[in-house]
Amino acid sequence: MTGSQTTRNAPEATEALRLVRVSKTYGGDGTRVTALDDVSLALPRGTFTAIMGPSGSGKSTLLHCAAGLDKPDSGTVFVDGQELRGRSETELTKFRRERIGFVFQQFNLLPTLTVLQNTTLPLKLAGRRVDLNRARAVLERVGLGQRLDHLPSQLSGGQQQRVAIARALVTAPSVLFADEPTGALDTHSARDVLTLLQESVRVFGQTVVMVTHDPVAASYADAVLFLADGRLVGRMSNPTAQAVAERLTYLGDEVARQRRQQRHQVGLDASVATAGRPRKEI
Amino acid sequence: MFGLAVRSVRRRATAFVATFLAVFLGAVLVMAFGALADTGAATGVSDLDQETLTTMAVVVGGWGLLLVAFAVTSTLTLSVHQRAMEIALLKSAGATPAQLRQMILGEAGLLAVVGALVAVPFGALSGRGLLALLKRTDQVSEEVAYAFGPVALGTGLGVTILAALGAAVVTSRRVAAMRVTAALSSAAAAEPRPKRMGKARVIAGVVFFGISLQLSVMAALAGPEGFDAMQFAGSADIMFGLGLACFAPVLMRWTTTLLAGPILRFSGASGYLAVLNLRQRTAQLASALTPVILFVGIGVGTLWMQVIHNDTTPLSGVSASEEAVETLNFVITGMIVLFACIMLINTLVAATTHRRREFGQQRLVGATHRQVLGMVAAENLVLIVAGLGFGTIAALPTVLPMSYAKTDSWLPDPEPGLWLGTAAVAVVVTLAASLGTARRVLRTPAIETVARAG
Ligand SMILES: Nc1ncnc2c1ncn2[C@@H]1O[C@H](COP(=O)(O)OP(=O)(O)OP(=O)(O)O)[C@@H](O)[C@H]1O
Ligand SMILES: [Mg+2]
Numbered sequence: 001m002t003g004s005q006t007t008r009n010a011p012e013a014t015e016a017l018r019l020v021r022v023s024k025t026y027g028g029d030g031t032r033v034t035a036l037d038d039v040s041l042a043l044p045r046g047t048f049t050a051i052m053g054p055s056g057s058g059k060s061t062l063l064h065c066a067a068g069l070d071k072p073d074s075g076t077v078f079v080d081g082q083e084l085r086g087r088s089e090t091e092l093t094k095f096r097r098e099r100i101g102f103v104f105q106q107f108n109l110l111p112t113l114t115v116l117q118n119t120t121l122p123l124k125l126a127g128r129r130v131d132l133n134r135a136r137a138v139l140e141r142v143g144l145g146q147r148l149d150h151l152p153s154q155l156s157g158g159q160q161q162r163v164a165i166a167r168a169l170v171t172a173p174s175v176l177f178a179d180e181p182t183g184a185l186d187t188h189s190a191r192d193v194l195t196l197l198q199e200s201v202r203v204f205g206q207t208v209v210m211v212t213h214d215p216v217a218a219s220y221a222d223a224v225l226f227l228a229d230g231r232l233v234g235r236m237s238n239p240t241a242q243a244v245a246e247r248l249t250y251l252g253d254e255v256a257r258q259r260r261q262q263r264h265q266v267g268l269d270a271s272v273a274t275a276g277r278p279r280k281e282i
Numbered sequence: 283m284f285g286l287a288v289r290s291v292r293r294r295a296t297a298f299v300a301t302f303l304a305v306f307l308g309a310v311l312v313m314a315f316g317a318l319a320d321t322g323a324a325t326g327v328s329d330l331d332q333e334t335l336t337t338m339a340v341v342v343g344g345w346g347l348l349l350v351a352f353a354v355t356s357t358l359t360l361s362v363h364q365r366a367m368e369i370a371l372l373k374s375a376g377a378t379p380a381q382l383r384q385m386i387l388g389e390a391g392l393l394a395v396v397g398a399l400v401a402v403p404f405g406a407l408s409g410r411g412l413l414a415l416l417k418r419t420d421q422v423s424e425e426v427a428y429a430f431g432p433v434a435l436g437t438g439l440g441v442t443i444l445a446a447l448g449a450a451v452v453t454s455r456r457v458a459a460m461r462v463t464a465a466l467s468s469a470a471a472a473e474p475r476p477k478r479m480g481k482a483r484v485i486a487g488v489v490f491f492g493i494s495l496q497l498s499v500m501a502a503l504a505g506p507e508g509f510d511a512m513q514f515a516g517s518a519d520i521m522f523g524l525g526l527a528c529f530a531p532v533l534m535r536w537t538t539t540l541l542a543g544p545i546l547r548f549s550g551a552s553g554y555l556a557v558l559n560l561r562q563r564t565a566q567l568a569s570a571l572t573p574v575i576l577f578v579g580i581g582v583g584t585l586w587m588q589v590i591h592n593d594t595t596p597l598s599g600v601s602a603s604e605e606a607v608e609t610l611n612f613v614i615t616g617m618i619v620l621f622a623c624i625m626l627i628n629t630l631v632a633a634t635t636h637r638r639r640e641f642g643q644q645r646l647v648g649a650t651h652r653q654v655l656g657m658v659a660a661e662n663l664v665l666i667v668a669g670l671g672f673g674t675i676a677a678l679p680t681v682l683p684m685s686y687a688k689t690d691s692w693l694p695d696p697e698p699g700l701w702l703g704t705a706a707v708a709v710v711v712t713l714a715a716s717l718g719t720a721r722r723v724l725r726t727p728a729i730e731t732v733a734r735a736g
Contacts, residue, residue, distance in 0.1 A: 069646065069729045090650045097648040108643045108732055112562035124551045125648040167647070 015081065016175050016207035017043040017066060022075030024061055024230075035061040036072065037230040045174075048201045048208045050218040050239070052248065053227035059211040060105055062227065063177045066209065067100050068092045080174055097126040101173035103181045105211075107164040109152040115139065116148040119167045126171070138166045141196055143189060157184040165193055169200065176200065178210040182217050194220040215244035228255040298393060300632035304357040304625060305397030305446060306404075308350030309438045311621055313405025314412050315343030316434030321413060324429045331422050338416075339433070341513070342614055345520045347441050349618065352524060352572065353625045354442055355449040358390055360569050360629065362453040364636045369457050379458035386454035387447065394446035398439045405438055406430045412613075419610055487528030494521035494679045502683035509607060511687035512591055516611070518679035519583030520576070520618070526672050527572035534560070534568040537668035545660050552656030555644065559657070560664055566633060567661060571668055573626035574708055577619055578673025581704040583680035584615040586697055590681070593695070594688040623707075627715045634658065634719035641723055642731030651724050658720045662712050669712070670705050 024036040035058040043049055051059050064070035066077055068084045077084045080099050084092065096102075109118050116132075119139060123130045139145055142162035152160050161184045168176055178197065182190035198220050200206045210221065218224050219241040226234040228251055236247060315338065321327070322335030362369075369382055377385075409430055416422040501515035526533065538560040545553040560567060588611055595604060641654050649657075685694035723731075 064729055070727065090652070093645065093648060093650050102646070104646070104732075106732065108646055110640070110643055110647075112558050117558065121551075121644075122648045124554055125644075125650075125653060127550065 014045055015042055016045045018078040019066060020076045022065055022072045022077060024065055024072050034230050036065065039232055041232060043207060045207055046201055046205045048198060048221045050221035050224045051211045051227060052218055052224055057227045058230040059227055060179055063179050063211060067102050067177045068096055097122065099174045101168035101171060101176040103164045103168045103178035105179040107160045109160055109163055111152055114149050114151055115144055115163050118163055119170055122167060122171045135170050138169050142166050142193065158189060161185060175207045180211050182214060190217065215241040218244045226251055300628050301357045301361050301393050302397045303628050304353045305394050305442045306401045307621055307624060308354055309398040309401035309442045310405045310408055311346050311617060312343060312350055312441055313401065313434045313438035314408035315339050315346055316437040317409025317430045318412060319433040320429040320431035321426060324427065327426055331426050334421050345517050347437065348524060351441055351445040352527065354445040356569055356572060357628065358446055358449040359453045360632060362386055362457055366457060382458040383454040387450045390446045390450035394443045398442045405434060409434060415610065415613060483528045487525045490521050490525030494518045494525060497521060498679040498683040502686045504687050506688050511684055512587060515587055515680045515684040516584060519579045519677050522679045523576045523579040523676040526575050526676055530568040530571040531564045533668055533672055534564050534571055537664050541664050541667060549656060549660050552653050553660050555657045556660035560661060567665065569633060570626060570629045570665055573622045573629060574665060574669025574712065575673045575676055577622040577626060578670055578704055578708055579676025580615060580622065581619050582674060582701055583677035584611065585700050586677065586681045587684045589697055590684050590688055590694050623711060626711060630715040631719045634716050635723060638723045638731045642728040645728035654724060655717055655720055658716055662716045666709055666712050669708060
């Protein structure tokens with residue numbers, strides 16, 4: 001446990017992740033895109049959260065900012081009760097090594113390393129003991145037990161994705177971010193991966209934050225956050241695939257309505273943007 | 283989106299700049315010596331002057347020509363391979379292999395023509411400088427008028443453009459034949475990595491060794507008088523260096539095998555990554571080996587040769603012409619060694635800049651700046667050891683016969699200062715170019731460097 005902060009937005013010791021009014025803008029004049037617009041959220045430890053929203057709504061940006069891979073323009077991020085702002089890149093890297101796992105949308109496997117080498121690389125870089133048996137066991141779990149010595153270029157997209165998942169799990173991070181971890185997988189492998197993620201939450205008390213477009217995948221989570229145009233627009237607890245699918249269908253209309261609302265009432269913020277509060281479902 | 287475009291143009295710019303620089307400097311070098319032949323061929327030049335000028339143009343210009351052809355070929359090959367991903371994307375979007383070959387050939391041709399044309403005024407000036415030096419050292423009579431004409435232009439434009447087009451034809455054929463999926467799944471692993479060396483490379487290497495051997499024999503048999511031994515010995519190191527360059531990937535692999543143990547033992551995760559890279563990407567890392575070998579080989583070889591010559595020439599016999607030849611020797615060696623040195627920097631900067639994405643991926647998995655720099659340093663250490671070792675071997679075909687001709691003993695007096703000086707320059711240049719570039723590359727946030735593929 002980490003000591004609690006004394007700042008105004010001090011996170012609870014039981015919180016794995018807290019974002020406070022995080023905004024991020026890309027591009028310059030003319031091409032300016034607001035990827036995240038004043039996002040605040042808090043996720044308790046040992047929870048499995050799915051993040052959904054249309055393509056380009058800022059899901060990857062949210063994950064990158066939350067994991068300390070990208071710097072928000074404004075706002076604060078706390079992981080495991082520790083503020084990320086104001087750390088040097090090296091400090092951040094060391095912090096990430098210890099507590100954060102990340103499955104990238106584009107996998108980002110190193111092309112010169114084999115499956116097993118890719119999986120154990122985070123441990124090597126962190127100077128931690130490399131437990132080959134554990135690495136093999138994790139790879140076995142994602143169905144790659146027979147592929148340990150293959151290079152990424154010799155694997156299918158889905159297989160590469162599963163290596164990326166194994167790599168993120170092998171360090172036993174307290175918070176695991178996964179950007180569409182089942183995007184390249186068939187139904188069967190996707191179910192295996194989702195069960196694995198669920199297990200890491202239930203059995204090992206890890207916190208998982210997963211971006212997905214798939215309502216079935218989202219139904220494995222404890223809660224779903226909906227993102228549109230860089231803003232949190234809703235939350236659903238104990239989601240079922242059907243409820244999520246319906247909700248997504250309405251999301252477009254909801255965004256349009258919120259935009260209209262915003263035009264009328266300028267000071268709109270916390271009521272919709274704070275995700276911690278459950279909302280009545282539509 | 284705009285940021286992405288700018289980054290991609292900038293990334294390509296470094297690849298283009300490398301090729302452009304090789305063509306430009308190569309053309310300047312070749313034109314300078316070509317101009318001597320033009321000057322000698324003009325009417326009214328005495329037979330003696332003409333012989334001096336033509337010999338110099340043919341002998342020195344000849345090596346220069348080979349060196350330049352080599353440099354242009356290797357830089358262009360590197361830059362085309364670096365674009366394997368882009369080429370694969372074009373292919374997946376429906377470009378036919380013929381269209382891709384045309385594109386690569388067109389770009390290479392354009393780059394080479396522009397580079398060579400820009401070089402013309404500089405080549406003309408350098409040739410004038412060389413002639414002035416020859417006059418000042420009394421090799422050529424004062425009244426000879428400088429001419430810059432068909433030989434300078436023909437060889438200067440010819441060798442650079444032909445080398446660029448030749449390399450483009452070979453490389454584009456290989457790249458265009460590559461499977462799209464392989465190239466897309468990861469640009470780096472998809473770069474053509476032939477298991478065995480091409481036949482052409484082996485043959486070229488053997489030919490260079492043969493020429494070098496012949497020059498060595500002629501130097502050894504030339505006897506102690508005058509400059510005869512020097513004339514032959516002087517180019518033996520260049521030929522041997524070019525021969526070794528043909529086998530660069532193999533040499534790099536040997537050195538890796540030799541050093542892998544100690545590196546793995548002493549440098550942690552950085553060394554681990556370095557050794558894996560050295561094993562998997564020998565060809566890319568070997569592209570910088572050629573200039574190191576040439577730099578060390580020619581530097582040590584020529585300087586040592588001059589020392590042997592000076593030591594064996596009686597003090598009383600040191601004439602103005604002796605000093606003149608020494609100056610000339612240093613200027614010519616200087617030009618070639620400088621060319622090798624710039625090619626070394628050029629190659630290292632281009633190759634390291636291209637690894638932006640790889641560095642980014644390592645950082646995302648938890649590598650600190652220090653670890654990435656440590657990896658680059660370990661890789662370049664292997665490059666340096668190979669370059670110093672084989673470069674020193676390349677100097678021997680010059681030094682040993684020279685010693686035999688002058689002193690009847692194959693073994694010259696050791697010159698540790700000379701060797702250490704050359705080695706120090708090679709080490710500093712290699713580390714500064716690669717680590718400096720890596721440091722610059724690391725300034726971009728890791729997440730941005732990997733953003734482009736998606
Ligand atoms: N590096 C960048 N430079 C400029 N704009 C960017 C960059 N990264 C993201 N954006 C923009 O920010 C917005 C959010 O992008 P983000 O990648 O977070 O979306 P996403 O919700 O993950 O979409 P998808 O479901 O397609 O992965 C998009 O409009 C995108 O164009
Ligand atoms: Mg995304």
